[in-house]
Amino acid sequence: MAQLPEYAIIVAGGTGARMQHDLPKQFIEVAGKPILMHTIERFYKYNPAIRLIVVLPQEQLTTWRELCRKHNFKLFHMTVAGGTTRFGSVKNGLGAVMGDGLIAVHDGVRPFVEVETIQAAYVAATKYGSAVVAVSPKDSIRELTEEGSRAVPRTKYKLVQTPQVFQASILRKAYEQPEQEYFTDDASVVESIGESITLVEGSYRNIKITTPEDLILAESFASGN
């Protein structure tokens, strides 16, 4: 059977408010280059023929072009302006995907995703229609209640990461609906149209760089520790 075309929408349309940095966090340098370039490289390492769509804040498109020039970054990708929410950014990215195939959605600020994880997600999505990378929690979990909080069995929970890979028709249909507050990732959007979600084991290194201390971890991972 012929292999389906593989697309990846790398969402980097946020402002990185929680990072409290003067640059959008996806442009902060780790090991000498912007975080977003590390992320793009991981997808090219997985599949040099991948079709990459990078979603950026409208007002950062020129800066990104300049950064690519400065770092002599030549890996081909299309750029698309993002929305005001992650949902809006994914939707805009989807508008640039023509035809059928498998589409991964990945956070631009998860630069340490392993090639094996990306591959496992595409393989599972080929088989089941959707695949979402997740890891088991290491800490205990408490649910907030009206009275305070209560312990819940952590073996019943997974922490969700990206990539999240879907057959194109499923993802398109899911993103036709209006955005809801509980849509925190693509799996929640797809699940809401009645599709089932297959989980794929992720890695604790696949961190989402979110707050300043994550940059210390990121430098350490990038230097091979």
Ligand SMILES: Nc1ccn([C@@H]2O[C@H](COP(=O)(O)OP(=O)(O)OP(=O)(O)O)[C@@H](O)[C@H]2O)c(=O)n1
């Ligand atoms: N309007 C938005 C908001 C977020 N994202 C992307 O979604 C990913 C995960 O979001 P998050 O870590 O929350 O990034 P920010 O929204 O930039 O961070 P913050 O919430 O701290 O402002 C990031 O790669 C971010 O750039 C996006 O493409 N468009």
Ligand SMILES: C[C@](O)(CO)[C@H](O)COP(=O)(O)O
């Ligand atoms: C998509 C995600 O990274 C899965 O863990 C996460 O939901 C993004 O959340 P954020 O609040 O947009 O960072």
